[in-house]
Amino acid sequence: MAHFTKANSVGEWFDQRLATTKFMKVMMTEYWIPKDVNFLWAMGVVLAVTFKILIISGIFLMMYYKPDVNLAFDSVNYTIMQEVAYGWLFRHMHAVAASVVFLIIYIHMLTGIYYGSYKKGREMIWISGMLLFVTFSAAGFSGYMLPWGQMSYWAAMVITNLFGGVPLIGDALVVWIRGDFNVADATLTRFFMLHVFLLPIVIIGIIALHFYSLRVPHVNNQEGADIDFDAEAEKYLAGNKKDSKVIPFWPVFLSKDFAVLGVFLIFYFYLVFFHYGFAMDPINFDPADNMVTPPHIYPEWYFLWSYEVLRGFFFDIAGIKAFDLGLAAFGVANVIFFLLPFIDRDPEVLPAHRRPRFNIWFWILIVDLLVLTVYGKLPPTGVNAWVGFFASVTFLVLFIALPFVTKADAKARGAL
Amino acid sequence: MRELKVFAVVVIVTLITYWGVEPFAHSQMHPHVDAPDYSYSDVDGLKGIVGNAEAGAELVAANCTACHSIESQGFPKIMDNATAAASYGVVPPDLGSAGKLYDANYLAAFIKDPVTASKLAHVYTGEKAHPMPAYNWMSDEEIANIVAYLQSIAPAEMSNKEVFTNACSRCHGIKYADMMGGSMAAQTPKADIKAYMGKLPPDLSQYIKSRGENYLHEFINDPQKHLHGTAMPRVGLTKASEDQVVAYMTEVGDSKKAERNSTGLNVLAYLVIFAIFAWLWKAKIWREVH
Numbered sequence: 001m002a003h004f005t006k007a008n009s010v011g012e013w014f015d016q017r018l019a020t021t022k023f024m025k026v027m028m029t030e031y032w033i034p035k036d037v038n039f040l041w042a043m044g045v046v047l048a049v050t051f052k053i054l055i056i057s058g059i060f061l062m063m064y065y066k067p068d069v070n071l072a073f074d075s076v077n078y079t080i081m082q083e084v085a086y087g088w089l090f091r092h093m094h095a096v097a098a099s100v101v102f103l104i105i106y107i108h109m110l111t112g113i114y115y116g117s118y119k120k121g122r123e124m125i126w127i128s129g130m131l132l133f134v135t136f137s138a139a140g141f142s143g144y145m146l147p148w149g150q151m152s153y154w155a156a157m158v159i160t161n162l163f164g165g166v167p168l169i170g171d172a173l174v175v176w177i178r179g180d181f182n183v184a185d186a187t188l189t190r191f192f193m194l195h196v197f198l199l200p201i202v203i204i205g206i207i208a209l210h211f212y213s214l215r216v217p218h219v220n221n222q223e224g225a226d227i228d229f230d231a232e233a234e235k236y237l238a239g240n241k242k243d244s245k246v247i248p249f250w251p252v253f254l255s256k257d258f259a260v261l262g263v264f265l266i267f268y269f270y271l272v273f274f275h276y277g278f279a280m281d282p283i284n285f286d287p288a289d290n291m292v293t294p295p296h297i298y299p300e301w302y303f304l305w306s307y308e309v310l311r312g313f314f315f316d317i318a319g320i321k322a323f324d325l326g327l328a329a330f331g332v333a334n335v336i337f338f339l340l341p342f343i344d345r346d347p348e349v350l351p352a353h354r355r356p357r358f359n360i361w362f363w364i365l366i367v368d369l370l371v372l373t374v375y376g377k378l379p380p381t382g383v384n385a386w387v388g389f390f391a392s393v394t395f396l397v398l399f400i401a402l403p404f405v406t407k408a409d410a411k412a413r414g415a416l
Numbered sequence: 417m418r419e420l421k422v423f424a425v426v427v428i429v430t431l432i433t434y435w436g437v438e439p440f441a442h443s444q445m446h447p448h449v450d451a452p453d454y455s456y457s458d459v460d461g462l463k464g465i466v467g468n469a470e471a472g473a474e475l476v477a478a479n480c481t482a483c484h485s486i487e488s489q490g491f492p493k494i495m496d497n498a499t500a501a502a503s504y505g506v507v508p509p510d511l512g513s514a515g516k517l518y519d520a521n522y523l524a525a526f527i528k529d530p531v532t533a534s535k536l537a538h539v540y541t542g543e544k545a546h547p548m549p550a551y552n553w554m555s556d557e558e559i560a561n562i563v564a565y566l567q568s569i570a571p572a573e574m575s576n577k578e579v580f581t582n583a584c585s586r587c588h589g590i591k592y593a594d595m596m597g598g599s600m601a602a603q604t605p606k607a608d609i610k611a612y613m614g615k616l617p618p619d620l621s622q623y624i625k626s627r628g629e630n631y632l633h634e635f636i637n638d639p640q641k642h643l644h645g646t647a648m649p650r651v652g653l654t655k656a657s658e659d660q661v662v663a664y665m666t667e668v669g670d671s672k673k674a675e676r677n678s679t680g681l682n683v684l685a686y687l688v689i690f691a692i693f694a695w696l697w698k699a700k701i702w703r704e705v706h
Contacts, residue, residue, distance in 0.1 A: 035705060038419045040426075077622055078592050081672070088672045089679065107426060241705045252701055259698040262691025269687055273680025278438050285626035286618075296445050301437040366429065374436030378444050 028250035032233050034221035035247050041219065042260035043108040049261060050101045050268075051207070055200065057094040060087075065146065067192035069185045072148035073287045092272045092280075098140055099279035100268055102302035105133055113340065114362060116224055116349045121217035123341040128210040130338045135203045137303070142195040144300065145188060149284030154297045156183045156191070162310075165327040182290070224349040296379060304376030305369050309333045312372075312392030314385050329392055336399045343399065346406040348415050355409040361398065368394050452637035454519065454655040459533055461521025465560040472565025475558055479551070480511060488512040489569055501604040504547040505612035507586045513574060515567035517583050522652030523566065524559050528552045534649030535640050539614075576664035579657050584620065587613065587648075592621035593668045613647045624662070624669035632662050 007013035014020050033041075064084055066075040080087035109129070112118050118126035141159060145152045160177050164170040179186030218229055227245050236244035247253055271279070278301070283294050299307050310333075313325035352359040371391045378384045410416040476486070485493040487510055493500070500507045514523065526533040529550045531540045540546045551559065574582075580590070586603045593600040602609060602617065610616045623632065634641060636658055639648040653661065666673065 038422055040422065074595075077625075078595055082592065088676060092676075103430065244705075247705055252705055255694075255698040255701040258694040259691070262687065262694040266684060266687045266691060269680070269683050273676055273683065278434070280625075282626045282628060285622040301433070304437065370429070370432060370436065373433055374440065377437050377441040 029248050030233065030237075031249040032229050032236075032246040033219050033249055033253045034225075034227055035245055036221040036223060036225065037219070037253075038222060039256070039260050040107065040111040041253075042257040043104055043111065045254070045257040046261060046264050047101065047104050047108060048207070049264075050097050050104060051203070053093060053097045054101065057090040057097065058196065058200075060090040061094055062196055067146070067189050069148060069188055069288070072146060072188060076147045077285065089272075092276050096268065096272045096276050096279045098143060099300065099302070100271065101136065102140070102300075104264075105136065106302070109133065109337070110366070113365075114352045115220055115222065116344070116346075116351065116355075117220035119341045119344055120347070120349050122220065122349075124213040125210065125217065126341055127338060128206055128213050131206050132203065132210060133337075134334070135199055135206060139195060139199040139203065140300065140302070142191040142199065144284075145191045146195060147284055148188060148288045149281075150286040150288055150292070150294050151281050151284040151297070153183060153288035153290065154294055155299055156187060158297060159299075160187070162327065162330075165323060220349065222351065224351055224354075226349075298377045301373065301377070304374075305372035306330060306333045308372040308376030308388050309392045309395055311376075311380055312388040314380065314389065329396060332396065332399075340402075343402050344406045345403045346410040346415070348410065348413070355406070356412075357405045357409045361402065361405045364394070365398055368398065446631075449634055449641040452633050452655075452658075454637065454658075456519050456522040456525070456652060459522055459525035460528060461524045462560050462563065463556055465556055467557070467560030467562070467564030469561070469564040469568040471558075472561035472563070472568075475554075475562050476511070476565055480562075483508045483548075485510045486512050486569070488571075497603050498605055498608075501608035501612075506547060506609060507603045508547070509582065509586060511566060513570050513578070513582050515563070515565075515570035516572075516574065517570075517579060517654065517657045518652045519654050520563050520567065523563050524556075526652060527559050527562060528554070533652065535638065536647070536649050538645060539647050574660070576660045576667060579660040580664040583651060583653060583657060583661055587617040588620045590620045590665070590668055615647075617648070620665060620669075622669050624665040629662055629666075632665065633658060636661065 004016055007016055011020070061080060064075060064080050064087065066072055076091065080091050082088070112126060112129070141155075145156045160174055160183060163173045163177055166173055175181055177187075178184070179190055218227070221227070225245075229246060232244045232246040236246055236248070281300075286294075298304065310326045310330035313322050313329055316322050317325060346355065346358070352362045368391055371387065372395065375384055375388045375391060380388060407416065477491075480486075481491045483494075483504065485491050485508075487493070489512065493510075495503065497507050518526070522533060529552055530546050530548045531537055531550070536546070554562075577593075581600075584590075585600070587609055589601040591598070591600060604612070606616060627635065631642065635643070636651070636653060638650050639646050640650070
């Protein structure tokens with residue numbers, strides 16, 4: 001057993017037992033971040049705060065929500081929205097945060113892609129981040145079912161149906177996921193369990209992994225510069241703060257995060273109070289009715305691009321059914337971002353503006369995602385269907401082209 | 417400067433996405449319809465005739481009170497709601513407030529020919545008759561007299577709830593208005609109204625949320641514009657009455673609106689102060705490292 005002397009303060013008492021001073025250094029005051037970063041580097045902290053808002057508002061909602069097909073709609077729209085003191089506030093905060101969190105995730109992801117922050121030792125940061133994207137998507141989808149409105153019901157119907165396309169076991173899989181032949185009470189209660197228990201636990205675990213995966217390769221910077229963190233940290237600690245290329249997480253990096261957070265929270269709470277319709281679809285204020293299909297069924301905005309890839313293939317090609325083609329493309333779309341570190345063949349970490357061909361590739365990707373997102377909501381008829389088809393094909397071609405594009409950049413620079 | 421440019425790019429891409437999935441997509445999915453016409457210019461109405469209320473009183477007593485109550489004038493209900501619904505298909509309205517709720521021209525046209533005025537020719541094709549017969553055998557003057565009488569007995573002021581109950585509740589429930597007591601269910605029993613309308617008219621508790629104010633005005637004024645072929649009649653509410661109906665639906669369906677708006681301003685004011693202090697602190701800290 002270690003030798004303990006009498007502590008002179010509460011702080012010291014804890015320090016003896018939990019090494020709090022050392023812990024603060026490792027996690028905060030001597031956790032080094034590059035100085036050459038812009039506000040996009042604050043998105044991690046913005047995401048952490050948004051997730052915290054989701055957890056806290058979700059806990060309050062769970063005190064009154066009833067996961068039963070006969071009670072769910074009124075427990076949300078009457079009990080929580082009208083009877084419980086500030087219940088409406090928690091619901092608005094939860095719904096808007098669930099939507100805005102995806103906006104920030106996309107900004108965070110595209111920042112990583114633009115600055116090449118997914119390779120050369122940073123692969124696990126990227127992969128754990130993509131795992132978070134997938135688990136957040138599952139949480140978003142399962143949560144959307146809970147108010148048991150028309151869109152909850154029909155989105156659940158359409159999405160669970162997709163699993164029917166899995167070869168051999170498809171039909172059985174759909175029944176297994178729903179817990180019934182139809183989307184019904186069993187479906188609601190199991191998605192409730194996923195939404196409030198299993199997925200949050202898994203997400204918290206992956207967040208820990210995501211943070212940890214940053215420790216060894218360190219955070220990237222605006223120019224992709226290779227920084228000797230030990231040497232720069234020594235400079236900083238010696239008092240040469242202006243010359244050092246690094247800053248400590250606390251207080252320097254976080255002070256900037258808080259400033260960005262201040263702006264973000266104004267934006268977020270403006271949406272919560274005055275502009276929440278985009279996150280709470282009007283159609284979902286009609287109670288679920290399995291006899292009436294809404295004229296337009298569409299997912300929330302953050303799923304639209306992949307939904308459009310799914311339905312972009314609207315005609316059979318070479319004897320393969322349109323449904324199967326779409327499902328295969330949808331599968332590729334959801335997996336391909338995981339593979340980004342391995343299909344980028346440029347060995348150097350550089351921002352897109354220093355990789356001319358990749359830069360063009362990046363902006364085409366942005367435009368393509370925009371087109372897919374907008375057309376993912378429109379009725380897939382006439383010219384819309386063809387726009388969706390070509391945008392889906394473009395999406396797939398972009399990723400087939402990526403290894404060649406990145407290799408050409410590296411060759412032109414003389415890096416290969 | 418570079419940071420501002422990056423910020424501008426993020427904002428622009430976000431706004432394009434928002435524009436595409438919200439205003440643009442909705443404009444594509446919900447075709448534009450003409451603004452509500454509160455003058456009911458298409459109906460065969462009063463034609464400028466000013467009626468005589470006293471003469472109208474006699475006509476109403478002789479022609480209307482066999483089915484309609486006018487409790488304020490001493491004509492009680494003849495049957496309870498369930499029996500009335502079983503007899504007529506739907507509970508007939510009390511006429512005490514009709515002169516206030518409904519546009520005078522529309523009212524005249526409705527008395528003359530309910531099916532045409534309510535735009536339900538596709539429902540009452542001949543096999544099925546409208547529960548109220550057409551009074552097109554009356555002269556225009558007589559109908560003007562009836563309208564004048566109904567206007568003379570109508571109350572000057574009605575609460576939002578009274579307007580809603582009189583204009584909508586015979587077919588529609590709005591259960592959130594009295595979740596525990598259930599007093600705001602539709603007056604016509606469910607089975608009767610379902611048989612009468614072809615399907616159960618929806619509960620309107622959340623319609624202010626699911627349809628929004630604009631749509632509700634366009635729809636109530638002329639249901640066929642948004643939902644071609646619907647069995648819901650055009651009821652001919654005046655603009656003032658329709659405003660009261662929508663106000664009531666807001667009171668019930670969005671009861672925390674006022675609290676939301678005032679809390680919102682306070683929270684935003686607090687956050688602006690927080691953001692200012694956060695930026696000042698950031699500037700102070702970063703002065704040491706730049």
